[in-house]
Amino acid sequence: MGAALLLTLLFVVLGGQIYPALYLGPVDMDGTQDLFREDLRSQGWTLHLSMLIAALPWLMAGLFYYFINSVHFDRWWNWLIVMGISTLLTTWCALKMLSSRMEDFQTGLSDFYAPCTEALAGWIALFAFFVFTIASFGMRWWSSNCRHTPFPQ
Amino acid sequence: MRLFIFAIGGSGSRVLKSLAMLCAAGVKPVDPATGKPYAELEIVPLIVDPHQAGRDVKRTVELLEAYRKIYDTLHAGVREPSGFFSTKISTLASLMPAGQGGMRDSFLYNMTAVERLRFREFIEYNDLDESNQALMQMLFSDAQLHTSMHIGFVGSPNIGAVALNRFKDSEEFRAFGNLLGADDRIFFISSIFGGTGAAGFPIMVKNIRAAADSTLASRGYMRTAPLGALTLLPYFNIEHSKSSPINKADFLLKTRSALHYYSKSITAHDAPRQVDAIYYLGDRVTSSPYVNDPGEGGQQNAAHLVELIGALSPLHFLSTPARDLGRETLAFEFGLEKDSSTVDFMTLDPRTRAAIAAPLLKLHLLSLFLDHKLKDCIGRGFTKDSPTLGTEFLSTDFYLTLSHNFLPKYWDWLEEMDGNHRHVSFFDLENTGHLENILTSIPAKKGFLSGSRLSYDDIFSRLNAVSKKFNGKYPQSKLPAKLLHTFNLAVTQIIEERFPGIND
Numbered sequence A: 001m002g003a004a005l006l007l008t009l010l011f012v013v014l015g016g017q018i019y020p021a022l023y024l025g026p027v028d029m030d031g032t033q034d035l036f037r038e039d040l041r042s043q044g045w046t047l048h049l050s051m052l053i054a055a056l057p058w059l060m061a062g063l064f065y066y067f068i069n070s071v072h073f074d075r076w077w078n079w080l081i082v083m084g085i086s087t088l089l090t091t092w093c094a095l096k097m098l099s100s101r102m103e104d105f106q107t108g109l110s111d112f113y114a115p116c117t118e119a120l121a122g123w124i125a126l127f128a129f130f131v132f133t134i135a136s137f138g139m140r141w142w143s144s145n146c147r148h149t150p151f152p153q
Numbered sequence B: 001m002r003l004f005i006f007a008i009g010g011s012g013s014r015v016l017k018s019l020a021m022l023c024a025a026g027v028k029p030v031d032p033a034t035g036k037p038y039a040e041l042e043i044v045p046l047i048v049d050p051h052q053a054g055r056d057v058k059r060t061v062e063l064l065e066a067y068r069k070i071y072d073t074l075h076a077g078v079r080e081p082s083g084f085f086s087t088k089i090s091t092l093a094s095l096m097p098a099g100q101g102g103m104r105d106s107f108l109y110n111m112t113a114v115e116r117l118r119f120r121e122f123i124e125y126n127d128l129d130e131s132n133q134a135l136m137q138m139l140f141s142d143a144q145l146h147t148s149m150h151i152g153f154v155g156s157p158n159i160g161a162v163a164l165n166r167f168k169d170s171e172e173f174r175a176f177g178n179l180l181g182a183d184d185r186i187f188f189i190s191s192i193f194g195g196t197g198a199a200g201f202p203i204m205v206k207n208i209r210a211a212a213d214s215t216l217a218s219r220g221y222m223r224t225a226p227l228g229a230l231t232l233l234p235y236f237n238i239e240h241s242k243s244s245p246i247n248k249a250d251f252l253l254k255t256r257s258a259l260h261y262y263s264k265s266i267t268a269h270d271a272p273r274q275v276d277a278i279y280y281l282g283d284r285v286t287s288s289p290y291v292n293d294p295g296e297g298g299q300q301n302a303a304h305l306v307e308l309i310g311a312l313s314p315l316h317f318l319s320t321p322a323r324d325l326g327r328e329t330l331a332f333e334f335g336l337e338k339d340s341s342t343v344d345f346m347t348l349d350p351r352t353r354a355a356i357a358a359p360l361l362k363l364h365l366l367s368l369f370l371d372h373k374l375k376d377c378i379g380r381g382f383t384k385d386s387p388t389l390g391t392e393f394l395s396t397d398f399y400l401t402l403s404h405n406f407l408p409k410y411w412d413w414l415e416e417m418d419g420n421h422r423h424v425s426f427f428d429l430e431n432t433g434h435l436e437n438i439l440t441s442i443p444a445k446k447g448f449l450s451g452s453r454l455s456y457d458d459i460f461s462r463l464n465a466v467s468k469k470f471n472g473k474y475p476q477s478k479l480p481a482k483l484l485h486t487f488n489l490a491v492t493q494i495i496e497e498r499f500p501g502i503n504d
Helices: A002-013 A015-021 A032-042 A045-068 A076-105 A114-142 B009-025 B055-074 B130-139 B157-169 B171-179 B196-213 B219-224 B248-264 B305-319 B350-372 B391-395 B397-419 B456-469 B476-498
Strands: B002-008 B042-048 B185-191 B227-232 B277-281 B330-332
Touching: A002 A015, A002 A045, A002 A114, A015 A032, A015 A045, A032 A045, A032 A114, A045 A076, A045 A114, A076 A114, B002 B009, B002 B171, B002 B196, B002 B305, B009 B042, B009 B055, B009 B185, B009 B196, B009 B227, B009 B305, B009 B350, B009 B397, B042 B055, B042 B171, B042 B196, B055 B397, B055 B476, B157 B171, B157 B196, B171 B196, B185 B196, B185 B305, B196 B219, B196 B227, B196 B248, B227 B305, B277 B305, B305 B350, B350 B397, B350 B456, B350 B476, B391 B397, B397 B476, B456 B476
Parallel strands: B002 B042, B002 B185, B185 B227, B227 B277, B277 B330
Antiparallel strands: none
């Protein structure tokens, strides 16, 4: 549990360095990617993204292990379903949040950054998957019915 | 502490079968010294029946063997003081130091010397002088003198009394005499209206009490050991057969004669100490008529309520403080809460219900769970806890003995009692899915989230919760013990929550 929390915290703290360094597709000639990276950093959107990507998978993992916690829903594919939902939900929420922040900053910015945001969505989904997996490892121990899902203790 | 049980005749075997079922369910007597169930109780049954090929005897022996096998696996190394199969059941031979005794390791009293002979050969009739032959002709009918004893004493206690007097010269008697300890007790189970039990009980009691003058190691205890007995009065009906010496019309007559004899001998107030407590049990509502078969196969009577209640008598005897024994013979009877042709848990008095209802429900749920759910659980939940339970467990000797040998006999026992008269209908035997309706007389209370439904998944879920506490606490070799221990704890919780009325 401690290690999982620490890894998640590191992810939140290092968000400022991680997002701007991500590959967002072939380098464009008009410098949109650089502008996007700069805005991510300078407007503090990375912290918001990191916190959301950290919180939602943890919440979904908690839902699976302690709220649902059912012998009807304790197989590895049940975990995979929740992981899939968690990943999609986190990605959708993150993009919505990012788009909203962009529009608050400057009207029409979300459309301008749309190609970069789409490329970022893949990374967000990947992070959400990793965080959900880490959260599952961290919190499954005390679940009565799902503590061995998807990996035996 | 040990309880030596001498189960005489067919009725003795059948009561012993019910006792094994109760022990499997975890029914235990209360130790009067501590007020808690006996932690280390060992029952040593000896079936005394010359008709050793008889179906009732065979069924009981097979059941006891299966019980012993299960017990040995569960309690190897560490002895669980409570729960399923927590009472040790041993043979006399298994208690003897290696190489001593020379007995076969069996729950049966070896009667080969008797069973091979006709009664006239047994008493060496041809070697008697004329006057003694005349005496024998007076005491025994021609048919009795020609009775082949390998089919028992077929309703003739006068034959049995002679044949069973050899008990004092047997290996089993010597072993028992050397094993009996200061805290141990002795119990007899027999019927009073047949041949073997009616004859064997007083003779064997006298043999034991008289052994104080022998050279046996425990001869002192033989005179003073607390001795109880269950005497079954007529309770079953039997088909009329002209060719059979067993006749229902004789049951009451034999009972009266035997009771009269007992009152003058083994339960007499003015006689030297014989029986400390005697339990009389019978039923005026007689059973469905059984097939009258005194021959090779012998009787196979369906299990009956009287045998189940009778099985509680040795447990009650063990709960009786020693200070209450040893003076006049205590006599006990049993009555139902209401006289009904169908007996469920609510028909029993609260004390009996409290003693047997919850344990039997646990055993019933165990049987259902093993049959209908365990396979589906493998690879999930508690089965992944250490020690892990994989599919290979289903082919272990322990599992096969429990689920393919012992528990089917438990179902036969329930079905026979259900089909008999009085009907014993504790459980809805057709119901293998809706566990909330499993008890015929006590509906389940609604659960917090599950409503009124109680399913195998509820048990599975509770097992998961309980098993977590024992993760890694048992070595792999103790997997059977862990499974039964956690199951016992899980269903105890479920019963307390969902069937709170069961102990009221």
